[in-house]
Amino acid sequence: MSHHRHPAATSEAGTCARAAEGSARAREGAKRPSGGALGNHAHNPSGAAGGAVSGVDEVAAVRDRRAERWALLDAARPVSRVKRLRECRRATLTGTGNPVLRTAPGGRSGFAGLATCGSPWVCPCCSGKIAARRASELAAVMAAVEVAGGVMDLVTFTVRHHQGHRLADVWDAVSAAWARVTSGAAWMEDKAGLLGWARVVEVTHTGRNGWHVHVHALLAWSSPVPEAASAWVAMRGWGRWDRALRRWGFDSTPVHGVDTRRVVSGDEGLAGYFGKAALELTSSWTKDSRAGRSPFALLRDATETYEAGDLGLWWEYEAASHGRKQLTWSTGRMDLRRLAGLGREESDEAVAAEDTGGDDAVELVGETWPTLSRRRWQPELLAVTDVGGVGAAVAWLDERGLPWRWARPYRREGPRPRSVQAQREAREVLSYSSSLL
Incomplete structure (x- = not known):
């Protein structure tokens, strides 16, 4: 197999690697108290914003914060005495059916169909x-x-x-x-x-x-x-x-x-x-x-x-x-x-x-969601989807042997990424991304 990388594939590999690195940083950050509070800026409401940041840095920061929140929620489940917090984003709304991976404009993905606790204080x-x-x-x-x-x-x-x-x-x-x-x-x-x-x-x-x-x-x-x-x-x-x-x-x-x-x-x-x-x-x-x-x-x-x-x-x-x-x-x-x-x-x-909009893309069937929850992979899947789109998401799931199917009424433009060629290209991208970590 040729080791030459098409520029687009190399670019996607680099962004996937950065997404994975961001998830790792957030998991590590979840172990440390975050700094800067209203108390620190009681006389300067814009102080927390700091200097200007680039759009890329801000998007990466958003992903890091999302991963940190997921990590802290997972860590809270064994110790919390609030039943709704322990079950938040773990089960589906009805107790049946499957969660759905959803995409939205601007590279913001999420999960639909999950029960939430709705606490502004402890979740x-x-x-x-x-x-x-x-x-x-x-x-x-x-x-x-x-x-x-x-x-x-x-x-x-x-x-x-x-x-x-x-x-x-x-x-x-x-x-x-x-x-x-x-x-x-x-x-x-x-x-x-x-x-x-x-x-x-x-x-x-x-x-x-x-x-x-x-x-x-x-x-x-x-x-x-x-x-x-x-x-x-x-x-x-x-x-x-x-x-x-x-x-x-x-x-x-x-x-x-x-x-x-x-x-x-x-x-x-x-x-x-x-x-x-x-x-x-x-x-x-x-x-x-x-x-x-x-x-x-x-x-x-x-x-x-x-x-x-x-x-x-x-x-x-x-x-x-x-x-x-x-x-x-x-x-x-x-x-x-x-x-x-x-x-x-x-x-x-x-x-x-609240449903924040976007398109239902992939239904996470069988043991996929329990596995994601147990391994605490949810933010990593979201980061991969943000960076590489639905094709990268299903390739990521396939690499881990996690079953999925297209969500209805989602219609993906272009060739189905489960083709042999698409799976091979996705594996190359993921392999190259892993080599950068």
Whole structure:
């Protein structure tokens, strides 16, 4: 056999190799806490974005993050006490039938027909999808406010805590305190000129001070309110916040308990800036910060070492986060979603289970899906499909002896890749890719 490679085949081999390398990097990255959080950029919402990256690098980063989420979900199954998390993306929606490999424009593949848990708090995979949706909604709202001539402030309220506090108790106190901030006669005065608000809760943990629960609230004003005026409103809100906390046995301080920052788009494009700011806001609790370890950092540590302390913290977090909302909006006359034309909000479960579009390409029959799950090959198959398309995907399955069939109504253009010639070419590409690793 000639060892000469057609330029296209060589190019495909190189990209397949890079996809495999990306999957390996992500599997290794799943063992390490990720850096950079909202806490690190509390005064610079675009700080997490860093410098400009190329389109190729960004696509590779997306694949790495996807592989890391899958790896962390697989690692969580043996230790989680949440049944829906243990079964998330493992079984089909009906318990019968087969999952389907799906392709979409832009090289983004996925699996259809799988049951999802829909948790924005404890599921590495569902939380990513939910956070992306909420970030896009927040970005749309933020853009609509600026176009309407308004301004926005990000207000953070915190609570003093120590290692002896139970997470559920701190969280309940924080929820009650926020409800007090946005109610009563004083709030009726403070909200004059306010278009509405959106609130996100962030949770971290430190070995010294225990659970840290705080609120990030986006306040949208109908006109260019001076920063000093909005800071005064935030300080009045902190007074109600502190009084409510004291009823629950907690307290706050005016120095560390409240922070106000004006959201300014600067020279960046409106959509790009607000998209990054919104994503940083909604995904802050997935990352580590100066405030401590994020919940998913706890999960990584717990699944790496099975240390009793980390396992206990994760189980406490699973129990305390159950039934709580990640993002809440003002309603009624201050409906920011209506301002942006977003319509009715979908539940987290509905967002996680939503069909993201694309074409059903390959049905994974028989023991293929159980094998992929057991060997943790799902992200590798997705990366191969992203890079090489459906032909590379079925060749990858054939190389491992995993059965499949065409999904209906998928119709592949061109010759069927299971021909002898196509299988030989696919093996050459995969063999060459392996030699590069």
